[in-house]
Amino acid sequence: MSFLRHLPHLVFLYIILSSFLFAPGKPATSRDSDVLDKGRNITDGDTLVSGGGTFTLGFFSPAGGVPSKRYLGIWFSFSPDAVYWVANGDHPLNDTSGVLVMSDAGSLVLLDSSGRKEVWSSGSTSSPASGARLLESGNLVVYGQDSGTALWQSFDHPCNTLLPGMKIGKNLWTGAHWYVVSWRSATDPAPGSYRYVTDTFGGLPENVILDGNNTEKYRTGPWNGKRFSGVPEMASFADMFTYQLTVSPSEVTYSYAAKPGAPYSRVVVTEAGVVQRLVWDTSTRAWKTFFKAPRDDCDGYAKCGAFGLCDSNKGATSLCSCVRGFSPVTPSEWLMREYSGGCRRNVALDCSNRSRTIVNTSDGFEVRRGVKLPDTKDASVDMSVSTLDECRSRCLANCSCMAYAAADIGTGSGCITWTRPFLDLRLVDDGQDFYQRLARSEIVEQGNTTKHKVGAMS
Known part of the structure; x- marks a missing residue:
């Protein structure tokens, strides 16, 4: 009878201990909504939101796709279908029990429902990390312990979208390439058949679309000091964006930046091999196509x-x-x-x-x-x-x-x-x-x- 009298207290104690022993960690939303620290996690339904609210990181299923296939991605908060980065595009989760954690080694790790199998990782870092933050630029950054050194960033690993501040091209010292790659289909974010790259092989740099056989499908024309010679439309965007073609001993890259007050913009390579510059129209709440290529048979x-x-x-x-x-x-x-x-x-x-x-x-x-x-x-x-x-x-x-x-x-x-x-x-x-x-x-x-x-x- 003595045991039964203390049973409710024992059950309560067991519940408390269990919460410490088996809980997967605190959700990211319990503190700063844009930061993922060690000891915290993101489960399906939790999100990181950039400081200004423009971008959201979380789990999603592509519109029109299989609902049970779940991916970790980042999208425009005001346009959830505009997903521009996906961690596990070629390894979808089969249910909603995936979890993103910051490992003790200082890397972001996506685990499956068992909590043991690694589905995706940002990889090892050169020094200990303090955590990750989703910036208002849309860049997901893993920081060192001094909080000033970026050990890893999503902008170095583009998917099908080029945002302001991202770049494509080649690091001439390391041989690393940055390029935009299409999704396999509108409902499958696995890497597809088309890549949008900055061509650095002789002559003047230019951007090209390559198909799955590494064959050139379209080229912008060489950089002429102001724009790509085959994209005169770039002049009409000059009041909104600045363009940067960098040619140096360390890299050959192309990027663009949004001017103050410019609308949100993204450059996307579709699963059909078409590159589009899309601009957000706040009045219609829709993406407008400012440019696409190939535009006709001559392209x-x-x-x-x-x-x-x-x-x-x-x-x-x-x-x-x-x-x-x-x-x-x-x-x-x-x-x-x-x-x-x-x-x-x-x-x-x-x-x-x-x-x-x-x-x-x-x-x-x-x-x-x-x-x-x-x-x-x-x-x-x-x-x-x-x-x-x-x-x-x-x-x-x-x-x-x-x-x-x-x-x-x-x-x-x-x-x-x-x-x-x-x-x-x-x-x-x-x-x-x-x-x-x-x-x-x-x-x-x-x-x-x-x-x-x-x-x-x-």
Whole structure:
């Protein structure tokens, strides 16, 4: 009877002890809502919210997907479907009992329902961590014990979205790449078939979309000092965003920043391989598409082959034509609108008929205005050239040079020269000037109608 009299007290004591021994930890919402400290966790239903309330980290299931498949992600608080980062995209949880913890080793760890299997981890850090914070920029950062050193950050591991402050490109010291990768489908956030990268392989940097075979699907055109030459729309965004192309001994990267008062923005690569710049319209509470690419058939890489020019305004007849002085390699294929075979020169250049070192030549140049510059992978770039006239002289003195253009349209400096067949030339609104080498006879013929002089720069 004595035992029974004390039983309620024993049960109460057992409950108290159990709460300490078996509880998974305090939910993140019990203290600062944007901080995850050691000894705390996030379970399904709990969240971290950035200091200004713009971004939320938690568990979700994609709209239209399988509700039981749960992912840890970060989204815009005012637009929950706009998920821009996912931890376990290729390893979904099968129920709502997953938990995110800060391990003793100082890394973020996502555990499954058993509490033992590691589904995802931010990885080991170089020094002890004090905790993680979701910043108002949308960046999830693991901090060192001094709270000033970032040991790991989600911005270094993009998913399908590029936010202001993030970057894509390459670390030239470590070889690390940053790129945006599409979801596998609208309901499956596993890495998909398309990547949006900053191409650093020769020439001038530009952004490209690569498919699952690492084949170029679309390119923005090279950076021209202000924007990418094939994306004139960037000029219309200049009052909202600043663009940064960094070329240094340590990295080649592209990023953008929002100006004060600018609306929320994101750059997304869809599961279909389309890159979109989306801007939040507060009046309609919807994302507006400010730009997308590929925008038309002319944006398909090398649509018209070597020495071809693509004009989307001529789609009813023929998208492709050969630049002046060239004709289709296989006319029968062009009649069937198969242009990939490209074009070949009609008349040999004067320079090619003489000594390869001769400087005095009757060859000249035609200017093609308003274009996306051709691919520069096989081109030569010299940023020390100070004027376009000097660039022209260099090209004219090199018998292998087929075309040239300014590398920086703001100053007219820098020199790009093409010594191999150029690819992926297209017309765009407010595009750049491109100077193509022609033989004397072709310039004279042109001069009959335009009064251009032989050898003169158009």
